[in-house]
Amino acid sequence: MTCTKRRRRTPGISCRYCKKPKRDATLTGRHKLIPQSPEEKQRKSDKDEDDVAIQKSAPSQKTTFMDSRVPGSPGQAAKGTSMAGHVARPRSSQKPILSFSDELDEDEGISMSFSLSETTNKRFKTEQMISAMMPAPATYSNPLSIAEYIVPSKAAASLGQLSFGVSQARGARPYMEDRHTIVANYSPTATGGLPDSDGVLRSYAAVFDGHNGSQSAEEAASRLHKVLAAERGFAGCTGTAGAPAAEAEAAAMSGALESAFLAMDREILDRARRESGRDGCCVLVAVRIGDYLWTAHAGDSRAVLSRGGRSLRLTEDHKPGLERERQRVVGAGGRVEFQRCWRVISGGNDDDPGRRTGLAVSRSFGDIEFKEPRLFVERIPDVGRVQLLPEDSLIIMASDGLWDVLGDQQAVDIAHEAVKADLQKGVMAQAGDMLAKAASSALVFAALKKGTLDNVTVVVIMLRWD
Known part of the structure; x- marks a missing residue:
């Protein structure tokens, strides 16, 4: 004591x-x-x-602890800074600290409450200690709705080819369960099974955050873009139709994304039944069609757009604590409980006395325990559309290993600082892939410096306006 x-x-x-x-x-x-x-x-x-003597002999230093949680507060970090306080870092000789899966914790017993083993308790206490040393993550909510994103375009500039940069790190874990997919020149699949080029600029990027194994993330990374390319609604979306055809085109594209997610999840669940798999993954997809960016996601990976240097969140994290998600789970007969964080609970009751499992996201691919015999965790994505404008400079897509320790505006500022530093070193502005890579690397490094315990995958998309 x-x-x-x-x-x-x-x-x-x-x-x-x-x-x-x-x-x-x-x-x-x-x-x-x-x-x-x-x-x-x-x-x-x-x-x-002795302490007094040391203080007298040491040079005077003023220490400022910045709090980025409240924008505009006296202690808020200045624009472009990445630290919101100091994080103690372990010596390199220490063993890496293992942590729970951020999406999945399980208990083999049938008790109604989680009974953690002695080893698990030690790990839990270690994580609590580290969390206490870490600064609280910044939270920046986006006041705009998806409908407000769509504003009249400016004819003074046209959006050219996009540039992509990807960086990854395991964090404090001994394994890497994140996957990603980039298709710079993305085309619908024609009737003969070959890409059909119609002159519309399209690109595809996706981040898959696996949990309890990487099989679902691996499968989705290799297949989802092919499934979507074969959807009729995707082939018919050009981003150039005028009203009222634009509304019908948007509805068809939204339906294509939902259909592709459902088909992909069915493939993963079929494999899980054959192999008794229990893994799953969060999904974040961004598709550029002309001057429009479509997003579809299931889980807590997030997409953020930099518009005039300010962050604009394009997705909403699917957490069980989110009211609309909690109501959906409870309405389906499921349970949501707080066990270190809000989780969807499977098993461990009279109706299902088997293994008790908690999942910290409310939508995902896979996770068969939460979908059969009853569907508690959804696979249908939230779909959004934003018209890209000349003041839009970059898009950040990342797994929650980044967003656990960085706020939206912090991430945008770090990315811009990295791009600015490379330009000052002589990197040409036309070398978009190099600038995007520098920004993604800076974000991963910042997450590690902040003490993230999770796998981190960051995709930065640079927008080039002609």
């Missing part, structure tokens, strides 16, 4: 159990106070004198 309370200060008194001075000891419970010995008093006096 650690003494943390403070009552009153009386010199020369310490706790007989924790040996702390009375000012750090509680007067209640099992802690009884005993006088300090003369030797202890002398040692403390000598230490205080």
Whole structure:
């Protein structure tokens, strides 16, 4: 038991159990106070004198702790800075700290409450200690709805080819379960099975954050773009139709994305039944068609657009604590409980006395335990569309390993600073892939510096306006 309370200060008194001075000891419970010995008093006096001498000899430094959680607050980090405080980093000789899967925790028992093993408790306490040292992540909510994203385009500039940069890191984990897919020149599949070119500029990028294994993420990364390319609604979407045809085109494209997600999840579940798999993955897809960007996602991977240097969130994290997601899960007969975070709970009750499992996202691919026999975790994506404007410079797509420790605006600022630094070094503005790679690398490095425990995958898309 650690003494943390403070009552009153009386010199020369310490706790007989924790040996702390009375000012750090509680007067209640099992802690009884005993006088300090003369030797202890002398040692403390000598230490205080040494500390004073060191402070006098050291140069004066002013330490500022910045809090990025409240924009505009006196302690907020200035634009372009990436740190919101200091994070203690372990020595390189220490073993990497293992953590729970951010999406999946399980208990083999049938108890209604989670019973953590001794080893798990040690890991949990270690994570709590690290979390206490980490600065709280910034949270920037986007006040705009999807409908408000679509604004009249400016004819003064046209959007050319996109540039892509990807960076990844395992974080504190001994494995990598993230996957990604980039298709710079993306075309619908014609009747004969070959790409059909109609002159419309299209691109595809996707991030897959696996949990409880990488099989679902691997399968989706290799197949989803092919499934979508074969959808009729995707082939008919050019981004150039005028009203009212534009509305019908948008509805067809939205239906194509939903259909592709459903088909991909069916493939993954078929494999899970054959192999008794229990893995799953979060999905984030971005498709550029002309001057429009379509997003579809299931899970907590996030897409953020930089518009005039300000962050514009394009997706909403699918967490069980989100009210509309909680209502959907409960309405389907599922349970949402708080176990370190809000989770969808499967098993461990009278109806299903098997293994009790908690999932920290409310939509995903795979995760057969949460979809059969009843569908608690959805596979249908949220679909959004935004018209890209000349003031739009880059798009950040990343798994939650980045967003757990960085806010939207922080990420945008770090990406812009990295691009600016490369331009000052002489990198040509036309070398978009190099600039995108520099931005993605800077974001991954910032997440690691902030102490993220999860796998991190960052895709940066640079927009070039002609």
